[in-house]
Amino acid sequence: GDKVKQSPSALSLQEGTNSALRCNFSIAATTVQWFLQNPRGSLINLFYLVPGTKENGRLKSTFNSKESYSTLHIRDAQLEDSGTYFCAADTGNTRKLIFGLGTTLQVQP
Amino acid sequence: EAAVTQSPRNKVAVTGGKVTLSCNQTNNHNNMYWYRQDTGHGLRLIHYSYGAGSTEKGDIPDGYKASRPSQENFSLILELATPSQTSVYFCASGDVGGRSSYEQYFGPGTRLTVL
Incomplete structure (x- = not known):
């Protein structure tokens, strides 16, 4: 979790x-x-990103490699969006993914 | 859609016993991976493979062996299971680039309990 830090841990x-x-x-x-x-x-699988932005329905994700961060935006949250969201980074040498510890999202009615 | 299957889905083993977890992919991907997921650690890489006959150590390989007898199959072997290996294990497959992305696709997971 040190190499890939996710925030917040819960939402x-x-x-x-x-x-x-x-x-x-x-x-x-x-x-x-x-x-x-x-x-x-x-x-x-939600998104696979090289530097740039992708959008899929109510989800939008950006990866900025120069500033070393990625974001996942959720618009109009629905109950089925509940779960734990993980990001994972690949350094391009061996194609191994390094995971963050996740953000646990609960959507309330 | 990528297809990765794992068996068994649940396993209870005794300390000192041998456990084999199996993974099959029908994506014709060259790369396959074994991860374990534990609270507080996220997913961590145990072993991976670049193709049939190849196995490489990941970040936490101690106590595990891997076998890749074919393009489609990748096994994780615990020769002498210990309670510390109680976890959820995920297999994944991915391609090697070129026209394809490096995106990894995961199986449904195997819950292993070592008593």
Whole structure:
């Protein structure tokens, strides 16, 4: 968790609100992946990023390699968005992912 | 959509026993990985492979062996299981770049309890 730091560690949102999750890297990340671990424990791929921004429905993610961070924005949060969000960085040498400790999100009705 | 399967999904083993966790991928990916997930540590890499016949040590390889007999299959072997190896284990596959991304896809996980 030291090389990839996620914040906040936990978050509670009202349905319909917006939020942003952040990852800071102390390694030279070349690509970033964001995952959602659902209550059943499955890891769902959300984004794979080279430096830049991607958007998918209510989710938007940015990876800034020069400033060593990535963000995941959730718009209009829904109950099914609840779970733990992980970011993971790849330094480009061996294709190994280094994971953060996750942000646990609970969306309340 | 990438397809990675793991077996068994749940396993209870005794201390000192041998445990084999299996992973199969139908994506024709060259790279495969074994991670374990523990509270407070996130996911950590145990072993990985660049292709059939290859295995490499990850960040926490002690107490584990790996085997990659084919493109599709990657096994994690605990020769002498210990209670500290109680965890959830995830297998993943990924491609090697070129026209493909390096994106990794994960299996559903295996919950291992060592008594």
